[in-house]
Amino acid sequence: MKTLKTTLVVLASCCALLPAQRLDSYDVVVIGATPAGVAAAIQAGRAKLTVALVEEMPVPGGLLTSGVSRADDAMVQSVSGVFEDFRQRIAKYHRTELANDPVVKAQLAAPRIRHSVPMGQAWEPKVGVMVYHQMLAEQPSIQAYYREVPVAAKVEGNRVVAVVTKDAQGAEHTYRGRAVIDATYEGDVAAFAGVPYDLGREARSAEEPHAGEIYTDAFCEGVYQLPGTILPGGSGQDDKKIMAYNYRFLVKDYGKAEGPHRIKTPPPGYDPSRYKWSPLKAYLPNGKVDVLAINWGNDWSGPQWAYPEAGWPERAEIAKKYRDYALGFLYYIQTEGKQPNFGLADDEFTDNGNFPYKLYVREARRIHGLYKLTESDIHKDLRGNGLRGPLHDDSVAIGLYEMDSHNVQNPTNRESRCSGEGAINLVDVTGPYQIPYGVLVPVNREGLLVPVAISSSHVAMTSVRMEPVWSALGEAAGAAAVLALKKGISFREVPVPELQQRLLASGAKLFFYQDVDASMARFAAIQKLSLLGAVDGDENYRFHPERPITVGELSRLLVKGLGLPLSITGAHFRDAPRGHEAFKYIETLYDASTSSGQPFLPFEVRQYLTYASYKDSLAFVYPDAPVTPEVFRKMTEGALRRAGKSLKGQKFEFESKTTVRREEACGMIDLLR
The missing domain is CATH 3.50.50.60 (FAD/NAD(P)-binding domain)
Structure with missing residues (x-):
């Protein structure tokens, strides 16, 4: 039997070499x-x-x-x-x-x-x-x-x-x-x-406090202010500049100083003052490491500004400059860096001198789409809830990486403790976020989707630009193409709920939890209800599917999941006052319950509310109490009636006689929506 390795080699060879019939x-x-x-x-x-x-x-x-x-x-x-x-x-x-x-x-x-x-x-x-x-x-x-x-x-x-x-x-x-x-x-x-x-940076604004020309403490070597600090000197003005490019070349530890891996003479333009180095340590199999040195290494700013709009011959010239710059860095590592044992991996890129095929294009054009993603879509606090970016119910992908811009202009002093202008690394304020379908759809063309050069600002792109996110956006584009062609509609007419359903069926995540994945029976239900704001997780982005759902959580699930309009005539419950996370959902169900003729919200009254004073109320709804199957059935049937919906022939079958789990509750409500 062929090993996996042999099978992969055979597949790679046949797929790469056999020409396809156009x-x-x-x-x-x-x-x-x-x-x-x-x-x-x-x-x-x-x-x-x-x-x-x-x-x-x-x-x-x-x-x-x-x-x-x-x-x-x-x-x-x-x-x-x-x-x-x-x-x-x-x-x-x-x-x-x-x-x-x-x-x-x-x-x-x-x-x-x-x-x-x-x-x-x-x-x-x-x-x-x-x-x-x-x-x-x-x-x-x-x-x-x-x-x-x-x-x-x-x-x-x-x-x-x-x-x-x-x-x-x-x-x-x-x-x-x-x-x-x-x-x-x-x-x-x-x-x-x-x-x-768009190409380059937007000016600083309320939606984008880190836009434009900026100096921060990102990638600083010395700690001399609190982390996440904007330094003096940045005007916030817009320009046509984009973050540094490089070649992420791969080196291998040959275990000896001399051999074919050594660069004998420096490449054209070699200048040791452009580089400095900390020792390499292999972190990939076979003694390899891909080289990334942000400030005085293979990152370089200047030539990349012209690259996106250049023709292919000019791009090749720019790429050659970056190649020489990268090889100069490797020569520096082998000489001044005193690690002559490292050289280009001789079993990688064997048809290209063991050098990568593609220049690392971190950022280029960004189209004008039906929706433009900005810093405020990614930031936890600008429009988010302190844990996540703002909710987008038309999400087709998620992002979870700090807003991370390599320098836009090189540092001017190699001994500086900080990186060059334009570098930001906003770890603390970047939370999980959703990316709306509209970023893929050009404003003025049909028949085209753009999942990489999406409609976004420069700052937003510094987070989106990670390949797992681009892959998710590409998958969304492929799914949208399938729907559009099967339905005979344009991309802007693609029904997003159907697109989301297709993506969820493929195991794609549209809302982030650490403990919810496609292997779960109610994965899609949890994802869809989360996009509606009907359920959420904790500060560690855990959903806790096994936990019993509480009265307060079920109230939110019913109101948001079934689309009940908010209705709040007062603060009726001593244990769910204004400020309680479930207040408006419990009060909405209270109003719906009392006006329905068939009350369905259970609560306890120890002292009746008087018109003279609301503070005399001693009514308790017990928002943190686990929901029993009986209470779940009663509250759900009542909420369905008020929403003008029916049970659709569904029967309530519970896994426990005492409590209803969060995952179980989501599965049931999703079937009834």
């Missing part, structure tokens, strides 16, 4: 086999639609197979859908084929770390390539084409109908599609199609 037209054309593009293609492929997936690199995976060898997820539980499938396959490969690797063994034995190899959160690029090839090969309706770049888009009327590409030999190819998805980092197809876009 069709005259496809159901879906996806430009960019980035994680977003792969996820979009897989969603469409699962629906048996024909898909053309076109990529500039010789392999799929975008930056995750071109040097960025880890999933930047603040919590692994935020990953879902296609990307979770990718992670699980990587984890299985590490735990089986690489079980004896020192890094795998050490991380399995130690407390869990953020970029855990055994958990599938970090990998060698060649392994990422193999897994993505395997996932694509499982969908026979997907045809992948590599080493082609987009050079034009064809628009008929107001609809994008085709994309023109150019291959490595200079030949042009036209891909016609009933739906087109621009999954490029640069937003090239959208720009070719005439979609308006």
